[in-house]
Amino acid sequence: xxxxxxxxxxxxxxxxxxxxxxxxxxxxxxxxxxxxxxxxxxxxxxxxxxxxxxxxxxxxxxxxxxxxxxxxxxxxxxxxxxxxxxxxxxxxxxxxxxxxxxxxxxxxxxxxxxxxxxxxxxxxxxxxxxxxxxxxxxxxxxxxxxxxxxxxxxxxxxxxxxxxxxxxxxxxxxxxxxxxxxxxxxxxxxxxxxxxxxxxxxxxxxxxxxxxxxxxxxxxxxxxxxxxxxxxxxxxxxxxxxxxxxxxxxxxxxxxxxxxxxxxxxxxxxxxxxxxxxxxxxxxxxxxxxxxxxxxxxxxxxxxxxxxxxxxxxxxxxxxxxxxxxxxxxxxxxxxxxxxxxxxxxxxxxxxxxxxxxxxxxxxxxxxxxxxxxxxxxxxxxxxxxxxxxxxxxxxxxxxxxxxxxxxxxxxxxxxxxxxx
Amino acid sequence: xxxxxxxxxxxxxxxxxxxxxxxxxxxxxxxxxxxxxxxxxxxxxxxxxxxxxxxxxxxxxxxxxxxxxxxxxxxxxx
Numbered sequence: 001x002x003x004x005x006x007x008x009x010x011x012x013x014x015x016x017x018x019x020x021x022x023x024x025x026x027x028x029x030x031x032x033x034x035x036x037x038x039x040x041x042x043x044x045x046x047x048x049x050x051x052x053x054x055x056x057x058x059x060x061x062x063x064x065x066x067x068x069x070x071x072x073x074x075x076x077x078x079x080x081x082x083x084x085x086x087x088x089x090x091x092x093x094x095x096x097x098x099x100x101x102x103x104x105x106x107x108x109x110x111x112x113x114x115x116x117x118x119x120x121x122x123x124x125x126x127x128x129x130x131x132x133x134x135x136x137x138x139x140x141x142x143x144x145x146x147x148x149x150x151x152x153x154x155x156x157x158x159x160x161x162x163x164x165x166x167x168x169x170x171x172x173x174x175x176x177x178x179x180x181x182x183x184x185x186x187x188x189x190x191x192x193x194x195x196x197x198x199x200x201x202x203x204x205x206x207x208x209x210x211x212x213x214x215x216x217x218x219x220x221x222x223x224x225x226x227x228x229x230x231x232x233x234x235x236x237x238x239x240x241x242x243x244x245x246x247x248x249x250x251x252x253x254x255x256x257x258x259x260x261x262x263x264x265x266x267x268x269x270x271x272x273x274x275x276x277x278x279x280x281x282x283x284x285x286x287x288x289x290x291x292x293x294x295x296x297x298x299x300x301x302x303x304x305x306x307x308x309x310x311x312x313x314x315x316x317x318x319x320x321x322x323x324x325x326x327x328x329x330x331x332x333x334x335x336x337x338x339x340x341x342x343x344x345x346x347x348x349x350x351x352x353x354x355x356x357x358x359x360x361x362x363x364x365x366x367x368x369x370x371x372x373x374x375x376x377x378x379x380x381x382x383x384x385x386x387x388x389x390x391x392x393x394x395x396x397x398x399x400x401x402x403x404x405x406x407x408x409x410x411x412x413x414x415x416x417x418x419x420x421x
Numbered sequence: 422x423x424x425x426x427x428x429x430x431x432x433x434x435x436x437x438x439x440x441x442x443x444x445x446x447x448x449x450x451x452x453x454x455x456x457x458x459x460x461x462x463x464x465x466x467x468x469x470x471x472x473x474x475x476x477x478x479x480x481x482x483x484x485x486x487x488x489x490x491x492x493x494x495x496x497x498x499x
Contacts, residue, residue: 242481243481246478247478248472254461293460295439320462320465323462
């Protein structure tokens with residue numbers, strides 16, 4: 001029997017709140033299916049399962065906060081279930097009231113004491129399938145999700161359902177579009193997650209970033225290198241490539257920069273991976289973490305998987321999609337855990353140079369400043385060229401500056417041949 | 422397209438690419454990227470949305486003409 005555990009969505013995560021189950025006991029799941037939504041201190045994240053099988057039992061109730069590693073559900077692996085001789089046991093009653101959630105193991109000593117234990121929710125409350133966006137909208141509009149008929153997959157309540165129930169601004173707080181009180185038995189207990197004000201989340205994210213960056217600077221002996229890169233060819237190529245394209249298919253310079261980094265990672269695998277248990281462990285694939293600043297404060301750095309193998313259009317589509325979902329709070333678990341190196345493009349509108357802090361347990365972070373026009377000498381001639389300052393912060397335990405220098409030179413070389421990106 | 426239609430279209434596109442800014446009053450004469458803290462990806466998504474809503478192609482060279490809300494209105498009405 002397989003266990004589905006609370007994943008660690010990054011080195012900074014010690015616990016997570018299970019917000020929502022997307023499966024019920026008896027459901028068959030395939031590798032990569034989204035089975036739950038978890039609230040970390042940073043965001044609501046959709047969690048995939050990486051084993052195929054049949055969900056046997058859900059052990060943790062929605063709304064419960066548990067440490068990383070806690071078993072959330074039991075899973076019958078598909079191989080066993082498929083044996084014709086042994087019929088699958090009847091699926092247990094969904095979330096039976098008698099089923100008390102197991103006592104979670106004590107949180108690790110290092111866990112930040114930001115959370116108090118949650119009050120137990122009323123057992124036996126009707127389970128409501130509802131998307132995170134819809135749940136938030138329902139809370140804002142004072143709509144009881146349990147009273148709605150879902151039109152989404154599996155009867156899930158969608159944002160549209162909520163909007164239909166409470167149209168427009170729903171300014172009148174008393175407007176009872178749905179009879180509120182009469183069925184107390186069916187009404188779910190108020191979700192603790194809903195009470196998490198935006199300020200609380202911002203404070204929690206600040207604390208999370210503080211812990212992680214302090215750990216990075218405490219444990220990782222950073223070394224820093226920088227190189228100015230002439231972007232003339234890259235920008236000319238980009239302008240020509242974009243001219244015939246509609247806006248939805250245009251590329252940004254960031255896509256070229258990312259691809260150059262991904263290819264440089266392939267040439268210099270020592271900078272692409274992790275430092276764990278006293279040893280450098282280069283990663284198999286190149287999963288570029290993209291630092292995205294959130295306007296509410298804080299940042300996330302989800303991954304674009306196998307960026308070295310993507311063409312520029314696919315990479316750009318990935319960047320667009322990640323940014324959009326980060327803005328809407330819809331990132332997935334594997335994106336949060338997988339980055340093998342992080343790129344920050346902080347200079348997008350601002351500074352010319354960024355010296356990054358490495359995201360443990362990764363061993364390198366590449367920074368790009370703003371692309372600016374600067375005097376540039378080439379072949380004995382001085383001209384005005386678009387120039388970007390590329391920097392590398394790298395873990396000296398995992399390698400030396402010589403490798404880092406070659407890595408930055410590889411990025412430069414790639415950007416001089418934009419048609420090969 | 423009338424001025425008020427243009428303004429409505431631009432505000433809808435902004436709400437789509439920057440949902441966190443929904444409800445904020447948008448000043449007509451301040452650069453959107455500064456005002457709403459849009460990065461280049463957000464701005465491209467904004468242009469894309471405006472293009473899809475209006476059928477206008479909006480070449481890259483025209484981006485400066487959509488820097489503020491008022492500029493964008495004038496661009497769409499013209």
